[in-house]
Amino acid sequence: MSHFPIQKFRNLRTPFYYYDADLLSATLAALKEAAPEKEFCVHYAIKANTNPRILKIIADNGFGADCVSEGEIRVALDAGFEPAKIAFAGVGKSDEEIEYAIECGIGCFNVESVPELELINEIATKKDKTIDIALRVNPNIEAHTHHYITTGLKENKFGIALEMLDDAIAYCTGQPRLRLTGLHFHIGSQITTNKPFALLCEKINEITAQYSARGIDFSSINVGGGLGIDYKNPDANPIPDFASYFDTFRKNLKIQPGQTVHFELGRSIVAQCGSLITRVLYVKSGLEKKFVILDAGMTDLIRPALYQAHHHIQNLTSTSTETDTYDVVGPICESSDCFGTDEILPITVRGDLFAIRSAGAYGEIMASQYNCRKLPGSIIS
Numbered sequence: 001m002s003h004f005p006i007q008k009f010r011n012l013r014t015p016f017y018y019y020d021a022d023l024l025s026a027t028l029a030a031l032k033e034a035a036p037e038k039e040f041c042v043h044y045a046i047k048a049n050t051n052p053r054i055l056k057i058i059a060d061n062g063f064g065a066d067c068v069s070e071g072e073i074r075v076a077l078d079a080g081f082e083p084a085k086i087a088f089a090g091v092g093k094s095d096e097e098i099e100y101a102i103e104c105g106i107g108c109f110n111v112e113s114v115p116e117l118e119l120i121n122e123i124a125t126k127k128d129k130t131i132d133i134a135l136r137v138n139p140n141i142e143a144h145t146h147h148y149i150t151t152g153l154k155e156n157k158f159g160i161a162l163e164m165l166d167d168a169i170a171y172c173t174g175q176p177r178l179r180l181t182g183l184h185f186h187i188g189s190q191i192t193t194n195k196p197f198a199l200l201c202e203k204i205n206e207i208t209a210q211y212s213a214r215g216i217d218f219s220s221i222n223v224g225g226g227l228g229i230d231y232k233n234p235d236a237n238p239i240p241d242f243a244s245y246f247d248t249f250r251k252n253l254k255i256q257p258g259q260t261v262h263f264e265l266g267r268s269i270v271a272q273c274g275s276l277i278t279r280v281l282y283v284k285s286g287l288e289k290k291f292v293i294l295d296a297g298m299t300d301l302i303r304p305a306l307y308q309a310h311h312h313i314q315n316l317t318s319t320s321t322e323t324d325t326y327d328v329v330g331p332i333c334e335s336s337d338c339f340g341t342d343e344i345l346p347i348t349v350r351g352d353l354f355a356i357r358s359a360g361a362y363g364e365i366m367a368s369q370y371n372c373r374k375l376p377g378s379i380i381s
């Protein structure tokens with residue numbers, strides 16, 4: 001699957017993101033097969049990658065969008081996502097963002113607190129609109145992922161604690177401008193076993209059964225995203241195992257008659273189709289180590305520095321049959337600007353092109369201009 005157009009790369013200014021449109025389309029086809037539209041509503045989590053050409057391909061395939069800011073709603077609408085299939089999430093929506101989202105007629109607000117409900121109610125009343133609300137519940141589930149991307153534990157800032165859900169529901173019930181349609185959950189990201197998702201299903205079953213017994217039913221359940229990808233072996237596993245992921249929900253979630261089930265997948269849709277392409281500036285010998293110094297750094301791909309993530313590193317142009325051991329680093333003035341330590345690579349020289357793999361999610365969109373650097377470009381083919 002990693003047939004890079006290396007000749008084309010040679011003349012381009014590095015670093016840049018390369019996206020494999022065929023792999024993205026194949027991933028979307030696999031996703032649709034595993035989650036037929038009649039059965040499940042899949043929203044793409046826009047925050048993972050907002051490259052307009054990527055968004056357009058996903059929108060053209062009929063998926064919904066999960067947005068966390070006014071800017072994301074704008075790029076989603078520009079790319080052709082249907083307003084009714086847009087959910088607006090986030091723990092800190094501003095007044096302007098709520099007004100904008102209401103004007104666009106988005107499908108649903110995923111709400112994280114009573115003060116937020118109060119503000120939405122105030123704005124909806126002023127605009128004489130009725131708003132669909134899903135309450136984000138913090139289910140207190142361990143996702144077994146990096147603690148910066150665990151979101152469903154009691155101590156996380158996200159969602160409404162179960163103990164406080166009654167109050168939020170009672171508030172909605174008393175407001176004619178708010179229509180409580182569902183509950184929303186999201187326990188974390190880069191989750192690589194189905195166990196946490198099965199636990200989430202059990203928790204949801206418990207919660208919905210308790211409310212059902214009191215005469216409160218929800219027409220939608222949103223289980224969030226978080227399905228992980230194989231960062232170690234991008235070529236062996238270019239498409240995540242969507243079938244077993246969705247089967248976990250089929251088997252474990254007690255779906256009530258008429259209830260729709262929503263998913264918000266980001267990383268699993270776009271990560272493997274993207275690579276950061278970068279040139280070797282120098283190979284530098286230290287006292288004990290050799291360093292490959294790339295022209296891409298943490299400003300172009302921050303995941304290693306931010307989450308101690310490791311992306312597979314590939315020398316695309318070396319013809320050497322021998323290997324050496326290198327630390328692969330960027331040019332930024334931070335020691336965390338390191339893509340890999342003790343990487344075994346073919347003998348590397350100045351000018352070699354490298355691919356930092358599985359960079360299609362939380363890559364380009366998280367790029368910054370720290371050190372007054374240019375933002376990376378992108379190509380798709």
Ligand SMILES: *Cc1c(COP(=O)(O)O)cnc(C)c1O
Nearest residue numbers: 045186189225226264265266267
């Ligand atoms: C980030 C996020 C997602 C997408 O997560 P992935 O791990 O990329 O699938 C979905 N829902 C919410 C609420 C999020 O914050």
